[in-house]
Amino acid sequence: MNSGRRPDDGERYRTILETAARLICERGYEGTSMQEIAAACRMTKAGLYHHVQNKEQLLFDIMSYGMDAFEQQVLDQVRHLEDPVERLRECMRLNIHLVTGGCSKEVIIILHEHATLTGEARAFIDSRKKAYVRFLEDAFSEAVRLGRIRAVQPTVAAFSFLGMVLWIYKWFQPDGRLSAEQVSNEMVELLFGGLATPAVAAVPGAGAPQLSIVPPVAVGEKS
Amino acid sequence: MNSGRRPDDGERYRTILETAARLICERGYEGTSMQEIAAACRMTKAGLYHHVQNKEQLLFDIMSYGMDAFEQQVLDQVRHLEDPVERLRECMRLNIHLVTGGCSKEVIIILHEHATLTGEARAFIDSRKKAYVRFLEDAFSEAVRLGRIRAVQPTVAAFSFLGMVLWIYKWFQPDGRLSAEQVSNEMVELLFGGLATPAVAAVPGAGAPQLSIVPPVAVGEKS
DNA sequence: GTGCATTTACCGACCGGTCGGTAGGTCGTC
DNA sequence: GACGACCTACCGACCGGTCGGTAAATGCAC
Numbered sequence: 001m002n003s004g005r006r007p008d009d010g011e012r013y014r015t016i017l018e019t020a021a022r023l024i025c026e027r028g029y030e031g032t033s034m035q036e037i038a039a040a041c042r043m044t045k046a047g048l049y050h051h052v053q054n055k056e057q058l059l060f061d062i063m064s065y066g067m068d069a070f071e072q073q074v075l076d077q078v079r080h081l082e083d084p085v086e087r088l089r090e091c092m093r094l095n096i097h098l099v100t101g102g103c104s105k106e107v108i109i110i111l112h113e114h115a116t117l118t119g120e121a122r123a124f125i126d127s128r129k130k131a132y133v134r135f136l137e138d139a140f141s142e143a144v145r146l147g148r149i150r151a152v153q154p155t156v157a158a159f160s161f162l163g164m165v166l167w168i169y170k171w172f173q174p175d176g177r178l179s180a181e182q183v184s185n186e187m188v189e190l191l192f193g194g195l196a197t198p199a200v201a202a203v204p205g206a207g208a209p210q211l212s213i214v215p216p217v218a219v220g221e222k223s
Numbered sequence: 224m225n226s227g228r229r230p231d232d233g234e235r236y237r238t239i240l241e242t243a244a245r246l247i248c249e250r251g252y253e254g255t256s257m258q259e260i261a262a263a264c265r266m267t268k269a270g271l272y273h274h275v276q277n278k279e280q281l282l283f284d285i286m287s288y289g290m291d292a293f294e295q296q297v298l299d300q301v302r303h304l305e306d307p308v309e310r311l312r313e314c315m316r317l318n319i320h321l322v323t324g325g326c327s328k329e330v331i332i333i334l335h336e337h338a339t340l341t342g343e344a345r346a347f348i349d350s351r352k353k354a355y356v357r358f359l360e361d362a363f364s365e366a367v368r369l370g371r372i373r374a375v376q377p378t379v380a381a382f383s384f385l386g387m388v389l390w391i392y393k394w395f396q397p398d399g400r401l402s403a404e405q406v407s408n409e410m411v412e413l414l415f416g417g418l419a420t421p422a423v424a425a426v427p428g429a430g431a432p433q434l435s436i437v438p439p440v441a442v443g444e445k446s
Numbered sequence: 447g448t449g450c451a452t453t454t455a456c457c458g459a460c461c462g463g464t465c466g467g468t469a470g471g472t473c474g475t476c
Numbered sequence: 477g478a479c480g481a482c483c484t485a486c487c488g489a490c491c492g493g494t495c496g497g498t499a500a501a502t503g504c505a506c
Binding site (some may be wrong): 012043044047048050053160 | 483
């Protein structure tokens with residue numbers, strides 16, 4: 001009856017998660033009722049509850065799914081990079097791509113509903129977030145230690161990085177004036193172009209030869 | 224019967240706004256009921272409705288109050304500064320002070336409930352936010368035009384500024400390891416210390432003499 | 447300064463409606 | 477005939493908001 005594959009199992013649940021994520025992303029967790037989620041899945045509420053334990057578990061699963069996607073698409077791609085600055089630059093690029101890209105609903109929910117979950121579920125998600133912060137702090141510390149950037153407070157640097165990147169969901173429009181790539185290039189250069197140690201950054205053409213997308217001096221406002 | 228002053232008038236309403244702001248800040252707009260707000264004001268719900276038109280108007284008034292505070296404490300203090308870079312630096316300092324300070328509840332609500340209001344009220348608040356973004360864009364543009372910083376895309380720069388500053392409410396703890404002043408100093412230097420034109424920033428000691436709180440090289444990780 | 451009309455600030459009770467969640471039945475598939 | 481998917485029907489609690497009523501303060505004419 002179907003093309004070689006049954007649409008049940010976890011696949012059905014995943015489509016429910018995605019539908020719910022779309023609604024919750026648009027109207028917030030408390031502002032979205034199980035009735036509405038069920039209707040969007042073309043089901044009754046009781047039918048939805050056949051697949052879902054309760055509303056909080058649904059939110060937790062959405063967040064976990066988003067965290068998995070983030071770690072696969074961002075963290076795992078840059079962990080191996082040896083140079084800490086290159087690791088941070090590429091990490092910012094990928095993270096911006098994730099936030100501006102198509103599958104950003106779950107990530108936005110993680111960001112916006114940062115205080116909605118309680119108890120163990122909250123603690124579990126928070127610990128995964130914390131690991132990311134630590135990853136960034138460590139990279140900044142290492143970059144300072146190696147003299148690759150000037151001395152900065154790692155925690156403040158990490159949260160500045162995160163603020164720039166994760167705030168994007170509040171203002172960026174995919175069909176707007178600026179493309180995701182423009183934002184990405186500009187933002188990476190904004191933070192790291194100015195972090196290079198003066199001695200290196202001073203001599204034009206000498207510093208940061210690796211992956212310098214933007215020429216050191218002439219960054220056109222329209223590029 | 225009272226000490227020379229009546230506690231009624233708008234003063235009562237303002238205490239209601241502040242109580243409501245505290246609760247909404249803690250549990251979200253949709254997660255806070257009028258019953259709870261009334262109880263926190265030591266009133267019944269009907270009593271609360273004597274002062275308040277409806278829940279949405281209450282949120283709008285809280286946001287307007289926060290916007291007033293922001294414009295008084297931040298924008299109006301830096302508008303007159305002639306040098307665009309100094310204007311931006313001082314603006315960031317004051318904005319961080321506002322977000323980390325005591326009367327940050329209303330501001331946090333403005334940030335977090337950015338999509339809760341609808342219709343005219345939403346449009347009105349959004350226009351006031353937009354004015355701030357434009358203010359920052361203009362300052363960045365001017366700084367580039369005057370050669371005070373290297374060329375950057377003003378919109379991305381403005382939203383990076385905002386992301387760094389406004390993300391703080393998600394992670395900063397007043398009684399934590401880092402003080403508000405530390406965060407402020409580090410963050411200003413992180414963005415603007417690296418934005419100076421290479422020719423100026425290159426020569427150690429020559430660039431950015433104004434308000435350089437952090438010594439160019441040695442910033443202890445524990446300070 | 448007394449008496450009275452009016453206003454302010456609040457209350458208990460209640461409205462229609464929606465919330466998250468559940469019990470029990472039906473139906474198609476293996 | 478067992479089972480999973482989904483339904484109808486319903487639960488108690490709570491939602492935002494309103495009702496008529498009231499005790500106390502205030503304004504004002506005399």
